Amino acid sequence: xxxxxxxxxxxxxxxxxxxxxxxxxxxxxxxxxxxxxxxxxxxxxxxxxxxxxxxxxxxxxxxxxxxxxxxxxxxxxxxxxxxxxxxxxxxxxxxxxxxxxxxxxxxxxxxxxxxxxxxxxxxxxxxxxxxxxxxxx
Numbered sequence: 001x002x003x004x005x006x007x008x009x010x011x012x013x014x015x016x017x018x019x020x021x022x023x024x025x026x027x028x029x030x031x032x033x034x035x036x037x038x039x040x041x042x043x044x045x046x047x048x049x050x051x052x053x054x055x056x057x058x059x060x061x062x063x064x065x066x067x068x069x070x071x072x073x074x075x076x077x078x079x080x081x082x083x084x085x086x087x088x089x090x091x092x093x094x095x096x097x098x099x100x101x102x103x104x105x106x107x108x109x110x111x112x113x114x115x116x117x118x119x120x121x122x123x124x125x126x127x128x129x130x131x132x133x134x135x136x137x
Contacts, residue, residue, distance in 0.1 A: 045070045046127035047078060047117045057137035061108045063115065066101035067129065070119040077120045080104075083131060085112040108137040 047067035054064040065080055080093040080102050093102040104115075112134040119127045 042073075042123070042125065044072045044119050044121055044125045044127040046119055046129040048129070050115065050117050050129045050132055052115060052132050052135055055135055057108060057135075059108060061104075061106050061113070061135075061137040063104040063113065063135060064101055065104060065115045065117065065132070067117045069097075069100065070127070072119060072121060072127070074122040075119055076122050079118040079120060079126075081116050081118065081128075083114040083116070085114075085134070110137070112136045 047070050049066075049068040051066050052063050053066070056062045067078070069075070070078075075097045077097050078093075078095045078099060079091055080095070081089055082092045082104065083089045092104055095102060113136070114131040114134050116131050117129045
């Protein structure tokens with residue numbers, strides 16, 4: 001009887017496989033997730049209209065460096081850099097995000113001074129303005 005039982009089981013399995021192959025598989029999944037995302041290309045805008053109007057020269061040299069603020073998001077402040085005609089440069093001020101000008105006073109040294117203003121952001125990107133026209137005292 002063992003041989004007959006094995007043959008019947010084998011026939012039953014064969015019929016089940018053949019019959020099952022004709023039935024398409026299906027599955028359902030009820031969970032869902034809504035994902036909101038924004039893809040942007042971030043660029044940092046340098047301050048515009050950097051100006052040294054209101055500057056003066058006598059024994060000392062005074063410059064008022066002013067600018068129109070950057071329109072970039074998450075601006076944390078501005079860095080003002082002075083460039084001299086001898087190739088040297090130095091940061092002369094670091095401001096907060098709402099500053100629109102700084103004053104620079106130093107001795108008259110016969111050199112030409114140029115200034116730039118750099119936007120700083122919370123995500124680490126920066127953008128430097130073009131240099132101002134030269135001021136000589």
